[in-house]
Amino acid sequence: MIPAAFDYHAPSTVDEALALLAEHDDAKVLAGGQSLIPVLRLRLAAPEVIVDLGRIEELRGIREDGDALVIGAMTPHHAVETDALVAEHAKLLALATATVADPQVRHRGTIGGALVHADPAGDLPAPAVALGAELVIAGSGGRRTVAAEDFFEDLFTTAVGEDDLLVEIRVPKHTGWGAHYEKFTRVVQQWSIVGVAAAVRLDGDSIAEARVALTNMGSTPVRAAAVEQALVGQPATAEAVQAAAAQAAEGTSPPSDSNGDAEYRRHLATVLTRRAVLAAAGA
Amino acid sequence: MTRITVNVDGTSYTDDVEPRTLLVHYLREQLGKTGTVVGCDTSNCGACTVHLDGRSVKSCSVLAVQADGHEVTTIEGLATNGELHPVQRAFHENHGLQCGFCTPGMIMQSIDLLAENPDPTDDEVRLGLEGNMCRCTGYQNIVKSVRAAAGGAK
Numbered sequence: 001m002i003p004a005a006f007d008y009h010a011p012s013t014v015d016e017a018l019a020l021l022a023e024h025d026d027a028k029v030l031a032g033g034q035s036l037i038p039v040l041r042l043r044l045a046a047p048e049v050i051v052d053l054g055r056i057e058e059l060r061g062i063r064e065d066g067d068a069l070v071i072g073a074m075t076p077h078h079a080v081e082t083d084a085l086v087a088e089h090a091k092l093l094a095l096a097t098a099t100v101a102d103p104q105v106r107h108r109g110t111i112g113g114a115l116v117h118a119d120p121a122g123d124l125p126a127p128a129v130a131l132g133a134e135l136v137i138a139g140s141g142g143r144r145t146v147a148a149e150d151f152f153e154d155l156f157t158t159a160v161g162e163d164d165l166l167v168e169i170r171v172p173k174h175t176g177w178g179a180h181y182e183k184f185t186r187v188v189q190q191w192s193i194v195g196v197a198a199a200v201r202l203d204g205d206s207i208a209e210a211r212v213a214l215t216n217m218g219s220t221p222v223r224a225a226a227v228e229q230a231l232v233g234q235p236a237t238a239e240a241v242q243a244a245a246a247q248a249a250e251g252t253s254p255p256s257d258s259n260g261d262a263e264y265r266r267h268l269a270t271v272l273t274r275r276a277v278l279a280a281a282g283a
Numbered sequence: 284m285t286r287i288t289v290n291v292d293g294t295s296y297t298d299d300v301e302p303r304t305l306l307v308h309y310l311r312e313q314l315g316k317t318g319t320v321v322g323c324d325t326s327n328c329g330a331c332t333v334h335l336d337g338r339s340v341k342s343c344s345v346l347a348v349q350a351d352g353h354e355v356t357t358i359e360g361l362a363t364n365g366e367l368h369p370v371q372r373a374f375h376e377n378h379g380l381q382c383g384f385c386t387p388g389m390i391m392q393s394i395d396l397l398a399e400n401p402d403p404t405d406d407e408v409r410l411g412l413e414g415n416m417c418r419c420t421g422y423q424n425i426v427k428s429v430r431a432a433a434g435g436a437k
């Protein structure tokens with residue numbers, strides 16, 4: 001199908017884009033288009049105005065800023081997946097990004113688009129939460145920074161307002177941490193039935209710090225705080241990790257759908273958490 | 284209408300398009316390049332795969348206006364002086380197609396895959412072609428074709 005007609009703007013700066021969003025009531029931001037264009041084609045949405053961020057150079061690229069990596073919202077998945085800085089300082093994000101969709105979609109789709117889209121089965125929100133990322137949002141009142149844990153408000157709903165733009169993602173460096181993203185699907189090119197993002201820092205043979213967050217175990221990504229606490233000080237052995245991972249489903253409210261009911265997902269979360277943490281620890 | 288200039292298969296075109304025109308429809312209906320096909324409505328099948336600035340994309344999920352100022356290569360731009368591209372030839376020689384509907388997309392994605400990984404294993408080929416569906420071959424001969432093309436390029 002063909003999208004309904006719209007007016008098209010392709011500004012070259014963030015300020016121009018913000019002015020266009022403020023001026024038009026029914027405007028929609030277009031990033032990589034890998035979620036939005038299918039929606040427009042199926043006419044599930046028919047905005048009057050499209051503001052394409054594709055010509056805004058300042059929104060693209062990955063750089064270091066002290067203890068953080070700063071990733072422009074319009075940086076495509078493929079760039080995140082293959083970037084040397086991300087591999088060194090935020091490996092979890094690279095690993096999770098590599099599981100998104102397929103190569104063609106990863107050439108167009110962007111990190112900012114995936115985060116603002118906030119699909120509960122999307123693979124990037126959980127790593128953002130696990131790594132304690134901060135999201136920088138630009139609006140008419142200037143820029144504000146929101147922690148990933150507060151950014152995801154509900155299904156497909158974030159702290160980004162209608163006239164706002166997500167401009168960059170600041171990821172605290174986790175240099176030397178082991179990482180793994182365990183995504184469970186039945187067929188290729190599928191969204192996560194459940195996913196687990198895990199990063200651990202080892203001190204000798206034992207786990208000094210752990211970060212674990214879950215995909216599709218609720219309407220927003222869930223931090224598995226009980227697992228994180230239970231892992232600290234433990235040896236990175238199958239028994240110890242399994243015992244900690246048994247708490248993965250605590251406090252979650254997973255969906256029931258054709259891929260599995262909530263109880264099945266709760267069970268999956270414990271199994272996948274064990275696998276993810278062990279792989280992250282290199283055990 | 285918005286005016287765009289796009290280089291497609293080595294030729295520069297300047298056209299007025301409606302902003303809602305999908306790149307695949309621009310290629311097929313305005314430029315007559317019907318080698319690139321549409322197989323689904325959900326961005327899943329990959330039949331419409333072309334290269335945008337040298338990287339594979341699903342042309343049903345890109346607006347023609349987004350390609351303004353950029354370079355597109357379609358299946359029709361691969362052969363040189365009547366000589367098939369090595370990946371086209373490998374599909375031909377290894378029976379990598381039956382009905383042929385998925386083939387333009389399979390070949391465009393295979394070229395992208397080989398550019399990044401010149402000597403892939405069977406598993407790497409399957410993963411690299413994850414975004415392309417074939418309803419005929421069972422994929423076996425597609426994988427064989429890509430491996431043969433990789434060998435031939437050495």
Ligand SMILES: Cc1cc2nc3c(=O)[nH]c(=O)nc-3n(C[C@H](O)[C@H](O)[C@H](O)COP(=O)(O)OP(=O)(O)OC[C@H]3O[C@@H](n4cnc5c(N)ncnc54)[C@H](O)[C@@H]3O)c2cc1C
Pocket residue numbers: 028029030031032033034035036037038053073074099100101102105108109110111112113114116117121122123124160164165166167189190191192325326327
């Ligand atoms: C076949 C297929 C399979 C997929 N499989 C997966 C998968 O397994 N896992 C996964 O995580 N994702 C998957 N995706 C989605 C993919 O990750 C998309 O790239 C992503 O969801 C959207 O990113 P985008 O840049 O394309 O955004 P767009 O589609 O352009 O935009 C998405 C939404 O975010 C808004 N938006 C985008 N950027 C900004 C910004 N900077 N500021 C404010 N608002 C913004 C848009 O207005 C729109 O509402 C799949 C997509 C397809 C087509």
Ligand code: FES
Pocket residue numbers: 320321322323324325326327328329330331332341342343344
């Ligand atoms: S036509 Fe199916 S992915 Fe483009």
Ligand code: FES
Pocket residue numbers: 379380381382383384385386416417418419420
């Ligand atoms: S050859 Fe028929 S769909 Fe692939």
